Amino acid sequence: MQLTAAHLRYLLAIYEVSRTHLDISSRSIAEKLGVTKPSVVRILNLLMEQGMIVKEYYGKIYLTDRGIWVAKRVQQELDAILAHFPPVSGELTDEEQWNAALAMTSALPQRLFTADYERMVEGEKTPSVKA
Structure with a gap:
């Protein structure tokens, strides 16, 4: 989901x-x-x-x-969007701009927030091979 x-x-x-x-x-x-x-x-x-x-x-x-990892990734994406917020035809309050950036962040595929964490966890489950 x-x-x-x-x-x-x-x-x-x-x-x-x-x-x-x-x-x-x-x-x-x-x-x-x-x-x-x-x-x-x-x-x-x-x-x-x-x-x-x-x-x-x-x-x-x-x-x-996992929640901490995802929250940090979401915050990074949100901060990046806010730093480069596109111009709009009217003035936005800080709260309106944050809400719009959050909406944009939520439209991103969830894998952007979770893929690195999933790979890391899978790597921990994989037994190391001794040569």
């Missing part, structure tokens, strides 16, 4: 919060994004299916290695 702009927004929020807090909750994500807790739970379930996060029974959320 392709990651949507909503998935990326939540993943980036979790990544940002995880950089300063060890324990992340659905409530803290809801507050950061200004959304309801049920919408957070729905997206978190999708991110769990993608192997990006782990959510404990009592609600603590943790990024997996």
Whole structure:
């Protein structure tokens, strides 16, 4: 399943919060994004299916290695788009420009965010051959 702009927004929020807090909750994500807790739970379930996060029974959320990798790659692509944002006919606020860049980032194929990680993990699973 392709990651949507909503998935990326939540993943980036979790990544940002995880950089300063060890324990992340659905409530803290809801507050950061200004959304309801049920919408957070729905997206978190999708991110769990993608192997990006782990959510404990009592609600603590943790990024997996894959989630951290993807969040960093998404942030790099988002930053590159923002640095080279195309001219548009009207003025955009910083938030509007960020949302547009996020939409462009979400339109990129998911393999751009995950392929290197998948190759690295597969390389770890492959036994080394002794000569």
